[in-house]
Amino acid sequence: xxxxxxxxxxxxxxxxxxxxxxxxxxxxxxxxxxxxxxxxxxxxxxxxxxxxxxxxxxxxxxxxxxxxxxxxxxxxxxxxxxxxxxxxxxxxxxxxxxxxxxxxxxxxxxxxxxxxxxxxxxxxxxxxxxxxxxxxxxxxxxxxxxxxxxxxxxxxxxxxxxxxxxxxxxxxxxxxxxxx
Numbered sequence: 001x002x003x004x005x006x007x008x009x010x011x012x013x014x015x016x017x018x019x020x021x022x023x024x025x026x027x028x029x030x031x032x033x034x035x036x037x038x039x040x041x042x043x044x045x046x047x048x049x050x051x052x053x054x055x056x057x058x059x060x061x062x063x064x065x066x067x068x069x070x071x072x073x074x075x076x077x078x079x080x081x082x083x084x085x086x087x088x089x090x091x092x093x094x095x096x097x098x099x100x101x102x103x104x105x106x107x108x109x110x111x112x113x114x115x116x117x118x119x120x121x122x123x124x125x126x127x128x129x130x131x132x133x134x135x136x137x138x139x140x141x142x143x144x145x146x147x148x149x150x151x152x153x154x155x156x157x158x159x160x161x162x163x164x165x166x167x168x169x170x171x172x173x174x175x176x177x178x179x180x
Contacts, residue, residue: 002029004019005019006048007033011110013043013077014045015048016045016048016108018047020051021053022049022052022058022062024055034065041071043070043074044077046068046079046081049081049087052087053084053087054086060091060094063080075087079100079101079112080100080102082104082106082107083102089101100134121167
């Protein structure tokens, strides 16, 4: 299914209205549209998700990349609005609700009425970990991609889960033989 991207300016915000699914197949379209707008100088965005039925990790990655481009230090703003309960659950379970300013609807997002929905801003460590997990950090030689074994631990830590007890050497060897 294609992603429809509506684009309009309201007040001093560029409002992007998405319709459809924000997944692996469609996230590149949204990423390109957002990139073109940021390159043209837009820094203040509201992404209206009221007509989005599904968001995958690829969609989360694109939203995170846009958030990094509109960092508060550059005078930018990114607000999300109108999430369905299903989409909001994806954000809550992944820990991304803590990373974004989320408003119940477009009018609330325009007013800046987002404090009740989310904390003011995530810690730098949480943002960095989320970016690493989604592959939006840029990596590079100084920050290699996390090993698959680390991803689960980082995701659990990000979501506040208690750390799993460390397995014994014998258990790790057996796990290696079993391909775990």
